[in-house]
Amino acid sequence: MARDTPVRTGTQSTTDEPLPNLVTIVGRGVPSSFEVTVDGEIEAASDDPVADGTIVSGSAAEGTLEVGITRLRFSGELATVNLVDWNGVPAPESESTPTVHVDYNVAQ
Template sequence: MARDNPVRTGVHSKTDEPLPNLVTIVGRGVPASFEVTVDGEIEAESDDPVSDTTIVSGSSAEGMIEVGVTRLRFSGELANVHLADWNGTPAPESASTPSVHVEYNV
């Protein structure tokens, strides 16, 4: 399946300034999936989000994480975060789901 703009960086396409807000997803050593939706724009901060298994489309991003961190920059407000461990058990029912940190205006 083809996507428009398959790789996006953390630089806002309209102003060349980074989007003002940051969400950081931290893996806990167990494969897990995440989906983040905002009411503005969202972009992966990685130089190569495809290799980081992060897909950005419209105002949402989704991907997989096991270890390390995934950072996404966004404008507007965070609308929804969905996390699930490798068994599909959602947070907060599973201690294996990644942790999420949100910072505004950074």
């Protein structure tokens, strides 16, 4: 049975301080999927990550992206990033998958 309201967990930091690190995923105009895992906390930097197509749970975030950007803040270290295009072809074999930028210790 499907839930009527999406459940978001891990979208708020346990402190008032923003998480120190930032992952920016940039779409290339082709529908793509992404998954990011960290060894600490992770949260969507957007006000409404579900509307942006991002689901955050525990220390992982996943979603879809075609154009624009998705930003995720996290603590700890980046563990994995998986990207696939609309055909399921993973990066780097597909030139259509989004690009990923990781910045450590950035102010909000």
